[in-house]
Amino acid sequence: MQLYSYFRSSAAYRVRIALNLKEMPYEYIPVHLLNNGGEQHSSHYASLNPMKLLPTLVDKQTVLSQSLAIIEYLEEAYPDTISLLPDNPEERAQVRAISQMIACDVHPLNNLRVLQYLNQSFNVDDTQRQQWYIHWITVGFDALEKVLVKQPGKFCFGDTPSLADCCLVPQVYNAKRFNMSLDSYPHIESVYKHCKDHPAFIQAAPEQQPDMA
Amino acid sequence: MQLYSYFRSSAAYRVRIALNLKEMPYEYIPVHLLNNGGEQHSSHYASLNPMKLLPTLVDKQTVLSQSLAIIEYLEEAYPDTISLLPDNPEERAQVRAISQMIACDVHPLNNLRVLQYLNQSFNVDDTQRQQWYIHWITVGFDALEKVLVKQPGKFCFGDTPSLADCCLVPQVYNAKRFNMSLDSYPHIESVYKHCKDHPAFIQAAPEQQPDMA
Known part of the structure; x- marks a missing residue:
């Protein structure tokens, strides 16, 4: 592959x-x-x-x-x-919904091409761009925290990593890169900490990639 | 339900x-x-x-x-x-990818809450907002047309409606609402026409809903 x-x-x-x-x-x-x-x-x-x-x-x-x-x-x-999805349809739907909260409702708004458009077409300055970036993560994490508080287990769903954790960790990485505090999101932070110590997540991290600048 | x-x-x-x-x-x-x-x-x-x-x-x-x-x-x-997905993993992935091209890469940028943010925080006027709206549909449809040209069949994937058509039709509806021409997208337009005549799509249309303004 x-x-x-x-x-x-x-x-x-x-x-x-x-x-x-x-x-x-x-x-x-x-x-x-x-x-x-x-x-x-x-x-x-x-x-x-x-x-x-x-x-x-x-x-x-x-x-x-x-x-x-x-x-x-x-x-x-x-x-x-x-497997990165649970067995039964209800639980699979919950894991997919968490994944899509990030992949559909947060990340697309903060993509490079979008930030470039804001700069070039709306003449948005760095502060406004940062506010935009943080705004959409905040809206998403406010909702996600309410979902995770109801989920027992170390990861987004249960005690093993799922599709949802594959989505959460890169989003938290972005939040941290923009110096966003996770203090209001203890459940997100807890899941992130469990992922951070897992070899699969460590090896996937940006700083481990061959094209790391 | x-x-x-x-x-x-x-x-x-x-x-x-x-x-x-x-x-x-x-x-x-x-x-x-x-x-x-x-x-x-x-x-x-x-x-x-x-x-x-x-x-x-x-x-x-x-x-x-x-x-x-x-x-x-x-x-x-x-x-x-x-079923709204094909049987084999490769084909399922193609249908999901088309769906996500719309649901992750186009629609989230043109959501009501995003347009409201542009207005309120960046003081974007109606013309600029329209340009933003059309821009992301254009980027998405340019790519989608290239995918659909390789797909035989009346619908996005084959001769029966799939998850991809469930995503495409609402996006075309939005494009038309903003007076966007589909002349550059003959394959998208063709799929849309086939869907438009299908009872399931007709009954799901905005103008058929009880809360239609």
Whole structure:
């Protein structure tokens, strides 16, 4: 398998965690989102991923995009690996909902291309951009904390890592990069601490990637 | 089942289509996103859906949020209904990826709460807001057209409606509402036309909902 990734891409980070949890080796192909006008815009990469976003996973002849679709594919195509979803439909829905609270309601608003648009088209300054960034994480984490408070267990759902943790950790990484305090989110922080000590998460971290700047 | 919905909510619209395709009856509970300061902020609704977004589906004791998680739940909890995903993992991943191109990369940027933020915090005028709206649909549809051109069949994937069509149709509805031309997107337009004639899509349309303004 080949994973097109950028060390700091949240969506690629999710898939790196999932591949590590499943103990599936892969070749890391760096795509630098800033150098050369953004390598994701190259004709080669755009032919693999028309949205020109990371990650892309290539598994033999199959070219896959969208981090959550990729992780669900790994679940279904490799059922002998460690599962990242519970067994029953209600619990699977809860794990997917937590994942999508981050992947649909927080992260897309703070993506590089969006921040670039705010700068270039709305003339937004650094302070306003920081406020925007923190605002959407705050709205998302306020909601997520209310969900996690009802979940027993060390991770987002139960005592083993799931798809939801693959999404949470990169989002917390972003929050910390923008110096956001997690003091109001003890349950998010607790899950993050448990993940941080797990080898699959350690090896997926931005600072461990070959293209770390 | 009870669906908390707003006639114009894209995410609720997706679930309405899915429920109709699966021929599952439900009670419609309107949540007006503008009246009374936004009814999604009421303490009752926020207790069901801490993110204060639509939709929420209640199935007996199970309270579900996030449109894609809800539709996957319907797939898994009610396997005797018409399936909205293909059988094999590669094809399922393709359908999910198309769905997420819309649900993660386009729609979250054009959500009501985001448009309100642009207005209130960045003092963006109507023209700039319209440009923002059209920009993200254009980026998404440019990519989606390239994906659909490779797919034979009347719908986003094959000759029967799937999860991807549940996502596409509400997004096209939004594009049309903002007078965006689909002339550059013949494959998107073709899929949309096939969906438009399908009873499940007709009955899910905003103008058919009880809370249509």
